[in-house]
Amino acid sequence: MNSARNTNTQARLMKQIQIYGFAVNEAVLYLDTHPNDRAALAYYGKYRNLLREAEDAYISRFGPLTIRDAEADQGWRWSTDPWPWEWEAACGVRTEG
Amino acid sequence: MWTYEKKLQYPVRIRRPDPAAAKIVISQLGGPDGELGAATRYLQQRYAMPYREVAGILTDVGTEELAHVEMVSAILHQLTRNMTEEEILRSGIDVYFADHTAGVYPAAASGTPFDAKYIGVKGDVFADLNEDLAAEQKARVTYDNLIRLIDDPDVRDVLRFLREREIVHYQRFGDALRIAQDRMDAQNFYAYNPAFDRGCTGGSGAR
Numbered sequence: 004m005n006s007a008r009n010t011n012t013q014a015r016l017m018k019q020i021q022i023y024g025f026a027v028n029e030a031v032l033y034l035d036t037h038p039n040d041r042a043a044l045a046y047y048g049k050y051r052n053l054l055r056e057a058e059d060a061y062i063s064r065f066g067p068l069t070i071r072d073a074e075a076d077q078g079w080r081w082s083t084d085p086w087p088w089e090w091e092a093a094c095g096v097r098t099e100g
Numbered sequence: 101m102w103t104y105e106k107k108l109q110y111p112v113r114i115r116r117p118d119p120a121a122a123k124i125v126i127s128q129l130g131g132p133d134g135e136l137g138a139a140t141r142y143l144q145q146r147y148a149m150p151y152r153e154v155a156g157i158l159t160d161v162g163t164e165e166l167a168h169v170e171m172v173s174a175i176l177h178q179l180t181r182n183m184t185e186e187e188i189l190r191s192g193i194d195v196y197f198a199d200h201t202a203g204v205y206p207a208a209a210s211g212t213p214f215d216a217k218y219i220g221v222k223g224d225v226f227a228d229l230n231e232d233l234a235a236e237q238k239a240r241v242t243y244d245n246l247i248r249l250i251d252d253p254d255v256r257d258v259l260r261f262l263r264e265r266e267i268v269h270y271q272r273f274g275d276a277l278r279i280a281q282d283r284m285d286a287q288n289f290y291a292y293n294p295a296f297d298r299g300c301t302g303g304s305g306a307r
Contacts, residue, residue, distance in 0.1 A: 024101075069103075070160065082156025088147055 009064075016061040020068070023054035102163070109167040110261045114178035114254045119191035121250050122179035123209065126196075128246070128262070129172045130206025130214035133238040135262075139165035141219035141235060148223040148295040151283065154276045158232075161269050168262055173204045175258055224293045229277045236270035 030047035037043055058068055066080040067073040073081050085092035128134045142162035149155040180193070180202045188197050195211065206214035220231040243263035247256055284294065 082153045084152070086146070086152060086155050086159070 013061070013065045016057055016065070019057040020054065020061060023050050023057055026050035027054055102166075108171055108174060109164070110171060110258065112171055112174040112178060112258050114175060114252070116252060116254070117181050117183065117187075118179050118252060118255070119183055119187060119193040121252065121255060122176050123191065123193050123196065124246060124249060125172065125175055125179065125255070125259075126207055127209035128239070128242060129169065129176065129204070131208035131210075131212075131242065132218045133235060133242050134206070134208070134214070134218075135165050135168040135172055135239075136206050136214055137216075137218040138162075138235060138239060139169055140216070141221070142232065144219070144221045145228045145232070148221075149225065149228070150294050151225070151276075151280055153279055154225070154229070157272050157276050161272065164265070164269075168265065171258065171262065175255060176204050177202075179255070223295055225280045225295050226277070226290065228295075229273060229280060232273045233270060233277065236266045236273060240266035240270070 027047065027050045030043055030050065034040065034043050034047060058072075062068055062072045066077065066084050070081065073079065130136055139162050142158045142165060146155045146158045146162070149158060183191075183193075183197075183202065188194050196205075196207075199205075208214075220228065222228050222231070240263055243259050243266065247259050247263065250256060250259070280294070284290075
């Protein structure tokens with residue numbers, strides 16, 4: 004029961020990261036050729052902040068998203084937790100550390 | 101997925117352009133043992149790799165190889181900047197210039213364009229890891245050959261850094277091969293492929 008709730012939390016946070024990450028990516032592509040568009044800059048800033056919040060929440064509970072997120076006291080989860088292309092990862096089978 | 105970092109892994113500052121040197125350094129971009137092949141080889145081998153630590157070393161070495169693609173390309177860009185028509189003809193880079201001007205196109209020193217035939221993705225743990233060990237040694241030899249032929253200290257310094265990385269990667273792939281061998285069933289050594297025969301002892305159960 005508890006692990007099912009963790010799986011849901013992890014899946015929900017990952018979905019947020021994917022949504023905010025995609026918004027940031029779209030803003031970046033547009034800003035590359037429109038570097039002075041103030042509305043686009045504000046849009047980028049808003050979603051960049053949301054992305055960071057979601058990433059911080061995810062990393063603290065479910066392990067690193069990049070090689071700069073790994074915490075020494077958690078062990079090297081980077082290479083022991085599932086990789087994103089694995090079926091187990093797609094199903095959200097990952098344990099809380 | 102990946103995000104780009106706006107930096108080189110190691111600085112590239114070539115003070116003196118030298119298109120003749122670019123003609124041979126290009127093999128480490130798009131040649132048979134070049135960095136583009138290395139990055140593609142390791143990143144594409146990950147999916148059939150049943151051991152997460154080994155998938156990790158493939159991910160992280162493959163990612164570093166992408167940074168080396170950029171470093172070798174930076175060397176090529178700086179070696180071919182401000183070329184005059186006379187320099188293009190005299191250096192022998194005219195045969196490249198005809199098709200690519202001063203663009204950085206992945207090809208071997210011979211002029212052969214980059215080809216995925218340079219890489220192996222066999223879907224077998226031991227075939228793939230042994231390919232990787234050999235690939236690192238072959239890339240090291242190519243850097244040795246380039247260092248023999250190039251005098252410019254600015255170029256040599258970067259080539260020496262890249263050569264050293266080949267040796268470190270070789271050592272890490274050696275560790276990966278040992279991890280994979282330790283997880284084989286002694287009764288079935290090399291008789292099954294842990295990347296495919298998941299039902300066998302030591303396959304997916306060995307995760």
